[in-house]
Amino acid sequence: MEVYFTIDKTAVAEFKDRGSKFLAYAFPVKTPEAVKACLLEVKQEHPKATHHCFAYRLGTEGLQYRASDDGEPSGSAGKPILGQIDSKQLTDVLVVVVRYYGGTLLGVPGLINAYKVSTAMVLQLIPAVQKNIEVKYRLTFDYTIMNEVMTVVKQNNCTVLAQELQLFCNMDIGIPKSGEELCMLRLKDIYGLEVKPLK
Structure with a gap:
């Protein structure tokens, strides 16, 4: 599913x-x-x-x-x-x-x-x-890598569920289940980005 x-x-x-x-x-x-x-x-x-x-x-x-x-x-x-x-x-x-x-x-x-x-x-x-079934994650990162993060989020059709953008940013996203593996690989490639599953 x-x-x-x-x-x-x-x-x-x-x-x-x-x-x-x-x-x-x-x-x-x-x-x-x-x-x-x-x-x-x-x-x-x-x-x-x-x-x-x-x-x-x-x-x-x-x-x-x-x-x-x-x-x-x-x-x-x-x-x-x-x-x-x-x-x-x-x-x-x-x-x-x-x-x-x-x-x-x-x-x-x-x-x-x-x-x-x-x-x-x-x-x-x-x-x-x-609609895509999505898996939810929280991204925590420094403002300087914002563009890199947003590029991956957009290219993988993720939904931005909530965001708090300051010097340190928090973003909750939903990743389509069908592309979760690829998206996670790309997110983990970004230096300084912390990714945690959202409960």
């Missing part, structure tokens, strides 16, 4: 079934805190909705996830939403489906279908983006 797929835009889609209205919102998220903020935003936008069901998957390995039925019958909402995120092999994604009850009971199969379809619809609106 050297790459993962995610989304970089938000979108909304609407699905109707026997009077019930389902509004699906997709958000790119990186942390459980971001998930909470997006959920709050949707709840504030739809305070009168019957349910705010959601699912998310986080992390390049996709190990952090959660599915919530928010009062719908167990397994009828959160699981189908997560199932659609997984069928597209996405991570760092949150989908919230807001339901306005229309007076007709849909039954569990109907609910599963409605949450599944509305999630599929919203995810179709956003092209998946491929």
